[in-house]
Amino acid sequence: MKRIVVVGASAAGLTAAEALRRRGWGGDLTLIGEEPHPPYDRPPLSKQILTGAWKPERATLRSPQDLARLEADLRLGQRATALDVESGQVRLGNGESIGFDGLIIATGVTPRHLPDSDLAGVHVLRTLDDALGLRAALLTGPRVVVVGAGFLGTEVAAAARTMGLEVTVVEPEPVPVRRPFGDRIGALVADLHRDHGTRMRCGTPVRRLRGAGGRVTGVELGDGAVLPADVVVLALGSTPATRWLTGSSLRLRDGVECDALCRAAPGIYAAGDVASWYNPHFGTRMRLEHRMNATEQAMAAVGNLLGDAKPFAAVPYFWTDQYDTRIQAYGVFPPDADVRIVHGDPVDGYFAAAYGHHGRVVGVLGWNTPPPGTHVASPGRRARVVDGLHGRTRAPPGNRELTSSHTMVTSGQRWARPSIIRARVKSNRSWPAPAVSSAA
Secondary structure: OOEEEEEEHHHHHHHHHHHHHOOOOOEEEEEEOOOOOOOOOOOHHHHHHHOOOOHHHEEEEOOOHHHOOOOOOOEEOOOEEEEEEEOOOEEEEEOOOOEOEEEEOOEEEOOOOOOOOOOOOOEOOOHHHHHHHHHHOOOOOOOEEEEOHHHHHHHHHHHHHHEEEEEHHEEEEOOOOHHHHHHHHHHHHHHHHOOOEEEEEOOOOOOEEEOOOOOOEEEEEOOOHHHHHHHHEEEEEEOOHHHHHHOOOOOOOOEEEEEEOOEEEEEEEEEEHHEEEEEEOOOOEOOHHHHHHHHHHHHHHHHOOOOOOOOOOOOOOEEEEEEEEEEEEEEEOOOOEEEEEEEEEEOEEEEEEEEOOOEEEEEEEEEOOOOOEEEEHHHHHHHHHHHHHHHOOOOOOOOOOEOOOOOOOEEEEEEEOOOOOOOOOOOOOOOOOOOOOOOO
């Protein structure tokens, strides 16, 4: 291959470009990004950037010197508009076409909207400019309504309450974050927000946005109630950014459909939020909108583009920070899983929970675990924490070992992410009868 093009210049795209150079590939490299900003990290947008704890430049992933060392043709502020698979061409919004021998698609996702989303005062949060615009609006001291109580919505609500604003969260499900974690953990997240003064309106859909003079004035709920609002944040989830691929002959079903190697077509691979791939570890297709997956999948896709032929069999890892609480999760969380507290107690504000499904542990969740002030410094002690979470499990098919590049431990107030923690899943014990079941 003489020329590789990476479309998408966020975490996955940047990682792909760096991985190519680390692997010694010295051909022509083009990195295309729709936003004008240098590659930056997205998780701080709904937290540190929104509250002002960080200046925007702190979210930048690489310095200008680091980017220059890539020796890449960096096309920032350029939007890919079409892909010709047969001729190996990416068309840009300015009419230019760029040829390639290899292609990495890392275009991420786009936020969902509601009708009347064009009213002034209505915001979504995906980009740095979105975050800066929302922060400017929050600094005026408005009444805030957040529509949607997934990770993004609850993080934005926490940030706004931290700024001392009046905040209401509206969610059609009975509890927040129900889809990833189920009813029990969702109820604890709702309590966390209520304890900090956020109004929670769960189990109530939104009928429409109300406005006057081109500006939002409120949110009308399904039961007829109207919530006055000066700022409305829509956190309704996202859709894969694949519109530019329409007509390309790639399979587009909930993202760019890939095989276990992250390959969408010969010489074309996808990574990050946009990629739907077959995960052989779980024996099912997945698409993950998680920060760590963006990095790990980009490295795997590059390796396979260069000939590694190694299936990407990742175990998901993700986290959310809200107020003084960090929730970290490793694995998968089926809606009919049995949930058991295996360490700590929710009453004390820290605990670990295991999710059991068909006789084995498939996910673990940590809520401020271990508690602040607990030192888990040595690799041996960190490994014992993970072993304790997995100690009464039946192994997944193949009796394989779960290998995690992160674990749910802290060292004092700083969260530690050891390079590799290997948790051996023991195959000779079944999942014990759960203390509590969660019907998510």
